[in-house]
Every structure is written in C-alpha cells, then in structure tokens.
Amino acid sequence: MTGARRDSCDVAVIGAGMAGMATALFAAERGLSCIQVGNPGGILFASGLLDLFGVHPVAERRLWRSPYAAIAALAREQSDHPLARIDASSIRTAFEIFVAALGAAGLRYAPLGDRNRSVLTSIGTIKTTFGVPLSMVAGVDALEARPPCLLVDFRGLREFNARQIAESLGHRWPDLRHRRIEFPGTEAAPELYAAHLARALESRQTRERTIALVKPLLGDALAVGFPAVLGLARASEVHAAFEAGLEMPVFEIPTMPTSVPGLRLLGALETAVSARGVRRRHQASVRALAFDREAGTAALDVEGVPGVERVVARAVVLATGRFTGRGLTADRGQVRESILGIPVLQPASREAWHQRDFLDPSGHAVNRAGLAIDDAWRPLDADGKPVWPRLFAVGSILAHQDWMRSKCGSGLAISTAWAAMEQVARQLRGTGAG
Ligand SMILES: Cc1cc2nc3c(=O)[nH]c(=O)nc-3n(C[C@H](O)[C@H](O)[C@H](O)COP(=O)(O)OP(=O)(O)OC[C@H]3O[C@@H](n4cnc5c(N)ncnc54)[C@H](O)[C@@H]3O)c2cc1C
Structure with missing residues (x-):
C-alpha cells in the first residue's frame, strides 16, 4: 500500500x-x-x-x-x-x-429491569424482547392490560395495516379498534414511506394536523397505537407532543424493515x-x-x-x-x-x-x-x-x-x-x- x-x-x-x-x-x-x-x-x-x-x-x-x-x-x-x-x-x-x-444520543429506552417484555408487531404477532424504546412502552402495558385501545394507520403506508393487527388480536383483545386516516398533505400520493412520514412529523404543523385528525376518533380508548413513524432524529419530542395532544399514552409499533426505529x-x-x-x-x-x-x-x-x-x-x-x-x-x-x-x-x-x-x-x-x-x-x-x-x-x-x-x-x-x-x-x- x-x-x-x-x-x-x-x-x-x-x-x-x-x-x-x-x-x-x-x-x-x-x-x-x-x-x-x-x-x-x-x-x-x-x-x-x-x-x-x-x-x-x-x-x-x-x-x-x-x-x-x-x-x-x-x-x-x-x-x-x-x-x-x-x-x-x-x-x-x-x-x-x-x-x-x-x-x-437522543434515543431513550425504558428502564431495563430483569424481564422480557411482549411487544406488538406490525403483522399482529407478539414479539418477546428485552430493551424497549420509550416510544413503544405504552404498547407493552396496553398489550398486558388490554384496555379499550385505538390503532391508527395511514392510507398509502403499505407496510402497516392496523386492521390486520386488530383482527389478529381481536379474539384476545375485543376492545382493540382500528381506524385509517389520510396523512396530512399526502392526499394525492398513491404510496407513503415510513421515513418520509417520520421526517414530516418533525414539523409542528404536520404534527398538530395529524393529532387533530385522530382526536375525534378516540372514543373510549385509553391508549393509541401508531406505526413507528413518530419522528426520526427528534422522535422523543414528537412522541411527547402526541401524548400531550391526545391526552393519553401513545405507542409506536415497529414497521417492516427498513424501519424508522432501525434508522x-x-x-x-x-x-x-x-x-x-x-x-x-x-x-x-x-x-x-x-x-x-x-x-x-x-x-x-x-x-x-x-x-x-x-x-x-x-x-x-x-x-x-x-x-x-x-x-x-x-x-x-x-x-x-x-x-x-x-x-x-x-x-x-x-x-x-x-x-x-x-x-x-x-x-x-x-x-x-x-x-x-x-x-x-x-x-x-x-x-x-x-x-x-x-x-x-x-x-x-x-x-x-x-x-x-x-x-x-x-x-x-x-x-x-x-x-x-x-x-x-x-x-x-x-x-x-x-
Ligand atoms: C432482519 C433483521 C431483523 C433484526 N431484528 C432484530 C431485533 O428485533 N432485535 C434485535 O435485538 N436485533 C435484531 N437484529 C439485529 C441483530 O441484532 C444483528 O444484526 C445481529 O446481532 C448481527 O450483528 P453483527 O454486528 O454480529 O453482524 P452484522 O450486522 O452482519 O454486521 C457485520 C458488519 O461487518 C462489516 N464487515 C464485514 N466484512 C467487513 C470487512 N472486510 N471490512 C469492514 N467491515 C466488514 C459489515 O459491513 C457490517 O458492518 C435484526 C437484524 C436483521 C438482519
């Protein structure tokens, strides 16, 4: 050399x-x-x-x-x-x-403890894992207690289907509902990508518009789940804003690879x-x-x-x-x-x-x-x-x-x-x- x-x-x-x-x-x-x-x-x-x-x-x-x-x-x-x-x-x-x-470095995890946790996946199965990002922890609690809960997905985001998850778990979690919404500003887009949505939600305006669309759908829900698109570099801030705006625990469900949580x-x-x-x-x-x-x-x-x-x-x-x-x-x-x-x-x-x-x-x-x-x-x-x-x-x-x-x-x-x-x-x- x-x-x-x-x-x-x-x-x-x-x-x-x-x-x-x-x-x-x-x-x-x-x-x-x-x-x-x-x-x-x-x-x-x-x-x-x-x-x-x-x-x-x-x-x-x-x-x-x-x-x-x-x-x-x-x-x-x-x-x-x-x-x-x-x-x-x-x-x-x-x-x-x-x-x-x-x-x-800005990616916060729940305290580790001694136990594995059960986490919902994007295909409605349950994954056993140990370290869970804070943005997913409310989903672990919800899966355990199974309260009335709403899953939201976005039209055009093909890798995440709230209906499929709710139907897979329906027999064990009857109060799990699902709704599909239009992601703000994407009305003409045939297909959406998780990383694009995550970046878009770092804008306060897009976040507030999304929260405003979800709020009327909450009904008796005590927690809300979204595909894991709640922010990229500023994910903690976006997650906190969703919890504050929706006034209840909000959790992310990891999407298929290449996923925003991987990024x-x-x-x-x-x-x-x-x-x-x-x-x-x-x-x-x-x-x-x-x-x-x-x-x-x-x-x-x-x-x-x-x-x-x-x-x-x-x-x-x-x-x-x-x-x-x-x-x-x-x-x-x-x-x-x-x-x-x-x-x-x-x-x-x-x-x-x-x-x-x-x-x-x-x-x-x-x-x-x-x-x-x-x-x-x-x-x-x-x-x-x-x-x-x-x-x-x-x-x-x-x-x-x-x-x-x-x-x-x-x-x-x-x-x-x-x-x-x-x-x-x-x-x-x-x-x-x-
Ligand atoms: C589809 C998928 C899903 C996963 N899901 C999970 C999960 O849910 N939970 C979890 O804990 N983990 C998950 N993992 C990650 C998993 O923990 C790690 O990928 C696995 O442990 C292997 O890590 P590794 O670093 O040993 O190897 P790799 O990730 O394969 O990394 C090998 C590295 O070596 C480099 N390399 C090879 N040869 C050379 C060379 N000659 N010069 C320089 N660099 C070289 C490669 O470029 C790469 O950077 C997932 C991985 C995959 C692929």
Missing part, C-alpha cells in the same frame, strides 16, 4: 453492525483510541427492540419471561454458547451502558461513538489484515471512501457478522471466514448444513457455524491456538449460537462486545497501552 494514508489506534474494530458499534462504544468508554471500519450491517433492518435472550431450547421454542434465568439454563445445558460464557452482572452492565449511551438506532449509535472520539470509516472495508509479531501490531489495509489507508492497531476486534454481513462466505464445499481464512467450526459436509425439513424447529447446523474462541474471546487457528494474541471476535460470527432462533441478536452483540473489550483492555494494559 505505497502512497496510502496512515493512521494508528489502540483498537481497530472491523464491522459496524450491532456488535461492531457496541465494541467501538465500549472501547471508547474504557479510554482506548479506536478506529472502526465498516458499513451499518444489520442495524438498518433492526426493529429498535433489543433482544437479550428469549428462546431456549430452540427446538422446543420455549419462551422465557426472564432472560437471565434463560441464560442460566443455557449455561447448564449448552456451555459453549457465547452468552453462556458471560456472567449476568457483566451482561447487565453492558446493557445499562449501551442504553445510557443511546439515551444520551433511529443507527443514528443514535453513530452519534454515540463519534461523540466518544471513535474514528469511523463507515464507507470502507478491510481488504487485508497482517500481524507484525515482533512489533506487536496489526496492519489493516482499508479501502473505500476517501481512498486507501493503512491502519496500525495494537488490538483488532472482528465484528464482521455472518453471511449477510460478509464475515462468513460459503462456497460449494465449506464456510470460510472472509478476511483471514480463520478456520470456521462447521458440519463435516455440506449435506449436514440443513435439516431435511427447512422449518425444522431445531434450526440448521450451518446457522451455528462460526469462529471458535478461547476464554479471552480470541479466534483459534487450526491448531487450536489464538490466531494472534490480540485478535478478538464478537457478535454473530461466533460459533455455537443461532441468534435468530434464540431471539438474542442484540444480547449476543452487546454482551460479547463487553466481555471481549474487557480482555482487550487487559491485554493492552499488559503491553503498556490503554
């Missing part, structure tokens, strides 16, 4: 999905200098709901009220799962710091890490990674906007995700780790990747493929030794987990980021940095 720009840091984080963002945040919280490379990953598709751990065992689809009790059961029954390696107090601390950082989460995380001095290369990727064992540093070749760059780091965290994130790739024969070719724990043959029945409740072996790590969160080479003493791995690239089926996406990302960063800090202290 002759002629490339150069930069250096304590920790280079490869990946800017949930795990990469959490890692960068925790690195900065520990006072380590950090460069982060990668585009947003799965966050854009997220619902804003932070799952910790909801389902165990996966094959039984057993839902847990307490994520911590579920993780304790996991630790007894499947000790190689990444979450089973982390004690409950570390997970609590990681989540508290994570949501506090989001709150300071808010991404925006808040970007604000949080940038405010802590993380140097982000968000339109770039790492093309090569090499280690100078004598100097004790890693060199990352970064390509993208605004060009090529050589980053020298004392520690590196791989948070590159699975197949959609591009941390893992699969060819006809096997699954590979895409930057260094680190061995991936996987079934012996391709025939064993998937169950015969695609909907088999126990999931597919290929979804549990990933990197094997040691007790310090370092990926292992073919001899079972750390690839490099200060190379760490976090998030969904890790083996022995199926985050989608266990409902532990954010839990895995945030908790492993915290646990690995503890090890990074320890290792760097040992070398005089950090």
Whole structure:
C-alpha cells in the first residue's frame, strides 16, 4: 500500500453492525483510541427492540419471561454458547451502558429491569424482547392490560395495516379498534414511506394536523397505537407532543424493515461513538489484515471512501457478522471466514448444513457455524491456538449460537462486545497501552 494514508489506534474494530458499534462504544468508554471500519450491517433492518435472550431450547421454542434465568439454563445445558460464557452482572452492565449511551444520543429506552417484555408487531404477532424504546412502552402495558385501545394507520403506508393487527388480536383483545386516516398533505400520493412520514412529523404543523385528525376518533380508548413513524432524529419530542395532544399514552409499533426505529438506532449509535472520539470509516472495508509479531501490531489495509489507508492497531476486534454481513462466505464445499481464512467450526459436509425439513424447529447446523474462541474471546487457528494474541471476535460470527432462533441478536452483540473489550483492555494494559 505505497502512497496510502496512515493512521494508528489502540483498537481497530472491523464491522459496524450491532456488535461492531457496541465494541467501538465500549472501547471508547474504557479510554482506548479506536478506529472502526465498516458499513451499518444489520442495524438498518433492526426493529429498535433489543433482544437479550428469549428462546431456549430452540427446538422446543420455549419462551422465557426472564432472560437471565434463560441464560442460566443455557449455561447448564449448552456451555459453549457465547452468552453462556458471560456472567449476568457483566451482561447487565453492558446493557445499562449501551442504553445510557443511546439515551444520551437522543434515543431513550425504558428502564431495563430483569424481564422480557411482549411487544406488538406490525403483522399482529407478539414479539418477546428485552430493551424497549420509550416510544413503544405504552404498547407493552396496553398489550398486558388490554384496555379499550385505538390503532391508527395511514392510507398509502403499505407496510402497516392496523386492521390486520386488530383482527389478529381481536379474539384476545375485543376492545382493540382500528381506524385509517389520510396523512396530512399526502392526499394525492398513491404510496407513503415510513421515513418520509417520520421526517414530516418533525414539523409542528404536520404534527398538530395529524393529532387533530385522530382526536375525534378516540372514543373510549385509553391508549393509541401508531406505526413507528413518530419522528426520526427528534422522535422523543414528537412522541411527547402526541401524548400531550391526545391526552393519553401513545405507542409506536415497529414497521417492516427498513424501519424508522432501525434508522433511529443507527443514528443514535453513530452519534454515540463519534461523540466518544471513535474514528469511523463507515464507507470502507478491510481488504487485508497482517500481524507484525515482533512489533506487536496489526496492519489493516482499508479501502473505500476517501481512498486507501493503512491502519496500525495494537488490538483488532472482528465484528464482521455472518453471511449477510460478509464475515462468513460459503462456497460449494465449506464456510470460510472472509478476511483471514480463520478456520470456521462447521458440519463435516455440506449435506449436514440443513435439516431435511427447512422449518425444522431445531434450526440448521450451518446457522451455528462460526469462529471458535478461547476464554479471552480470541479466534483459534487450526491448531487450536489464538490466531494472534490480540485478535478478538464478537457478535454473530461466533460459533455455537443461532441468534435468530434464540431471539438474542442484540444480547449476543452487546454482551460479547463487553466481555471481549474487557480482555482487550487487559491485554493492552499488559503491553503498556490503554
Ligand atoms: C432482519 C433483521 C431483523 C433484526 N431484528 C432484530 C431485533 O428485533 N432485535 C434485535 O435485538 N436485533 C435484531 N437484529 C439485529 C441483530 O441484532 C444483528 O444484526 C445481529 O446481532 C448481527 O450483528 P453483527 O454486528 O454480529 O453482524 P452484522 O450486522 O452482519 O454486521 C457485520 C458488519 O461487518 C462489516 N464487515 C464485514 N466484512 C467487513 C470487512 N472486510 N471490512 C469492514 N467491515 C466488514 C459489515 O459491513 C457490517 O458492518 C435484526 C437484524 C436483521 C438482519
């Protein structure tokens, strides 16, 4: 890379999905200098709901009220799962710091507590999750108490249908009503987009016109639900204005991806890490990674906007995700780790990747493929030794987990980021940095 720009840091984080963002945040919280490379990953598709751990065992689809009790059961029954390696107090601390950082960046969550919560989805199903944005919390309460409640949707917003939700739940929630209104100023538009509505509602005038349209429809309702379009960057202000204007609890229901809550989460995380001095290369990727064992540093070749760059780091965290994130790739024969070719724990043959029945409740072996790590969160080479003493791995690239089926996406990302960063800090202290 002759002629490339150069930069250096304590920790280079490869990946800017949930795990990469959490890692960068925790690195900065520990006072380590950090460069982060990668585009947003799965966050854009997220619902804003932070799952910790909801389902165990996966094959039984057993839902847990307490994520911590579920993780304790996991630790007894499947000790190689990444979450089973982390004690409950570390997970609590990681989540508290994570949501506090989001709150300071303008995206406020309800106090976390110890229990999972049930949240309405845009297709009328109920999702078990842990961290709930404040704008959705009144919906959790309403779903529990089932008072007279109104769901409102907007003509032309195809991804959210209040009637469908009310009809799915009608047998269990008879006082759940639905009404469709025209979003102010969109009378001629055949189709509406959630992000456009969210931005429009940041205008006081549009907000007041919308509230005025909903008010006469309230009847005996004690709470009102909307698609999650109540503001983007100024969502707290918009939500508060709706509650004040309608004089009752107002809640949002997450829409289909790419959703406004996903955009808010991404925006808040970007604000949080940038405010802590993380140097982000968000339109770039790492093309090569090499280690100078004598100097004790890693060199990352970064390509993208605004060009090529050589980053020298004392520690590196791989948070590159699975197949959609591009941390893992699969060819006809096997699954590979895409930057260094680190061995991936996987079934012996391709025939064993998937169950015969695609909907088999126990999931597919290929979804549990990933990197094997040691007790310090370092990926292992073919001899079972750390690839490099200060190379760490976090998030969904890790083996022995199926985050989608266990409902532990954010839990895995945030908790492993915290646990690995503890090890990074320890290792760097040992070398005089950090
Ligand atoms: C459809 C969908 C719905 C979801 N819903 C929820 C939900 O309801 N609740 C919840 O808690 N979570 C949800 N999630 C998010 C989920 O928590 C995370 O996506 C998941 O945990 C994986 O995160 P990750 O950071 O490990 O990987 P990814 O999100 O895949 O991120 C990987 C990152 O690595 C980067 N990368 C890969 N290779 C390179 C390279 N060579 N150089 C630089 N960067 C690289 C990618 O660009 C990306 O930034 C959802 C995700 C999806 C996709």
